[in-house]
Amino acid sequence: MSTQLLTYLFVGASFALYIGIAIWSRAGSTKDFYVAGGGVNPVVNGMATAADWMSAASFISMAGIISFMGRDGSVYLLGWTGGYVLLALLLAPYLRKFGRFTVPDFIGERYYSKTARIVAVICLIFVSFTYVAGQMRGVGIVFSRFLEVDVETGVIIGMAVVFMYAVLGGMKGITYTQVAQYCVLIFAYMVPAIFISIMITGNPIPQLGFGAEVADGSGISVLEKLDTVLIDLGFGAYTEGSKSTIDVFAITAALMFGTAGLPHVLVRFFTVPKVSDARKSAGYALAFIAILYTTAPAVASFARLNLVDTVHNTSYEQAPQWFSNWENTGLVEWQDKNNDAVMQYSAGIDNEVTIDRDIIVLANPEIADLPGWVIALVAAGGVAAALSTAAGLLLVISSSVSHDLLKQTLMPAITEKQELLFARIAAAVAVCIAGLFGIYPPAFVAQVVAFAFGLAAASLFPTIVMGIFSKRINKQGAIAGMLSGLIFTFFYILYFKFVSPQLNNAEHWWLGISPEGIGFIGMLLNIGVAFVVSHLSPPPPAEVQDLVDGIRIPSGAAVAHSH
C-alpha cells in the first residue's frame, strides 16, 4: 500500500474514532458541557490534560526548536513542565474545592466583583485565541504535506471534526476524545524516536540513547560528537548556551507561571470528583507529558547529528530521498552558491542549506528510513495534537462567554437550557473564528505566542494564587494588580515585537529580559501592586474570608454547588 493511502487511512480512522466518541458522550446539561459532569477518573483526566496541553507546537515544533537551540532550548522543557508542579501544589486542589465551572468564576467570587470577572474573561479570551490560531495552522501544515490537500481544505476538515465533538459533547465529549488523541499522539511520537535512537546509538530508549555513545565504533558520545561537529561548522557547542542567564531565567519563569495560569489547563481540574483526585490527576498529567518531553531533547540531538551527517558535503545528486520530498514543501532548500553541486551546511555566509525546524519531527521517519505506516502515524499524531488542544481552548472560550459574560453578568435571567444553547453557539462561533485564523494566518502568529504565556503569567496565575493563600488581598488590590501586570506586559511585548522590532535585542531590553520572559516581571509587578493597594483599603468582607477558609479544607467538595 502506498504511504499516501496509508496516511488517508490512519487520519480517516482516527477522525471516525473521535466522532464516534463525540456521539456516544453528548452533553445533556451545562454541568456536562462545562466540567464533564464532574465525575472524571483522575487517570483519565490526567491523560486528557496531557493531550489538551501538548499542542501542535509540542508535537511538531519543540524538538526542532531544541535541535537548533541546543542547551538554550531547555527553557521550553523546564518551563512547560515545571508549571505543573505549581498547578498541583498551589492551584488545582483549591479550584476543585471551590467547585464552579470557570476560572473567571473563581476570580469573580473571590474578589466579589463583576469588574474582576470581566478582566479575567478578557485575559482568558485573548490568551486562548492567540493559542488556537497556532493550532489551526498546525493542522493545515500536516494536511498539506501528508495528504497533499490545500491548507484551506485541511483547516476546514479539522474544523468540522472539532465542531462535531466540541459543540455536541462540550467538556464531556472533549475529555474522552482527548484520551484517544493522547494515545494516538504519544504512539506516533515514540515509534520514530525509538527507531532513530536505535539507528544512532543502538539503544532503544531515547532518554538513555541521548547520553550514550554513537554506534559507529568511535567510542564518543552523541553529545560530544554533536559539539565537535557543530563547532567545526561554525555553530556554538550544542551543550552550551548563548543566551544570558538572566534571560533564560526569566523566560523559563514566564513559561512556568504562564503554564500554571492557562485557563484551558486549569479548567480540566474542575472535572474530577474530589480534591485529592485533582492533585493525583495533575501528577498523572505531568507523567504522561514527561514521556514526550524527555524524548523530545533526545530526538533533537539525534536528528541534528543525522542531518549534518547525511547532508553536509553530500553531492546533490546523492541527496537522500526525504530531502527532495521536503524540498517540494519549501521547508528545506539548497542553493548552490559555489557551483560545485555539493551541499555545504555551516553557520557562515557560505551556508547553502536552509532547514525549517519543523522538519525534525515531521521528516524523522523518512530520515530514519522507516516504513510508510510510521509516516502515516506521525501525520495522525500531529493532527491529534493540534485538534485536542484546539478543542480544549474553544471550550474555555465558549464557557467564559456563555457562563461568565451572559449568565453571570449580562443576562442573569436565562435558564440552564438557554445557557447550554448559548454555550453551543459560542463554541460554534469560536470554531469558525479559529478556522479563519488557520486559513488566513495573521503574519504575527509567531510573534504573539509570547503574549499568551506572558499575559497568563502576569494576570491570571498570581491573582488566583493570592486569592487562595491570602485573605487580605481584596477587590481593589486584585483588580489593580491584574491590570498593572497585564498592561505592563502587553506594552513591553507590543513595543519590541511590533512598534520597534529593530530594537528587539539584549542591548535595549530592560534588565536584559526579552519580551518572551517579561511576563515574569509582570507577575512580580502584579503581586507588588495587589499587596500595596490591598493594605491601603479595607479587608474583604467576612463571607469572602469564610469562602477562602472553605477552599483550604479538602473535605466537603461533593456538596459544592453549581449555580
Next chain:
Amino acid sequence: MSQQPYRHAAENPSPHDHNDKKNITEKNATDYWRANLRLLATLLVVWFTVSFGCGILLVDWLDQFTFFGFKLGFWFAQQGAIYVFVALIFIYAWRIQIIERQFGVDDDAEEESL
C-alpha cells in the same frame, strides 16, 4: 499572609471532638493549613533547586561533572528536572493525604472516582 481562625456557623467547636471527622474544629483547620504550608515550602524549595538552580543558575558549574554520559548541568536542564517534577507532585499527593487524615479534614468519605 494573614491567618484568620476558621469559623463556620454550622460548627460549634467543643474541646472534646477533635477526632470527630464530621466536625472540623477551628484548631484542626488552622493546624492543618500550617502543616500544609510547611510541606509546600519544602517541596517548592526542591522544585526551584532542580530547575532554576541546577538547570539554569549552576548549570555551567555542574557541567564539569559527568552523569551517565551527560554533562550534569545539561542533564538537569533537559532531563533530570522533569523527572523530579513528576516525583514532587506524587510526593505531595501522598504526604498531604496523611496530614489531612491526621487533622480529620480528608475527603476519603466522599464519592469515589467513577
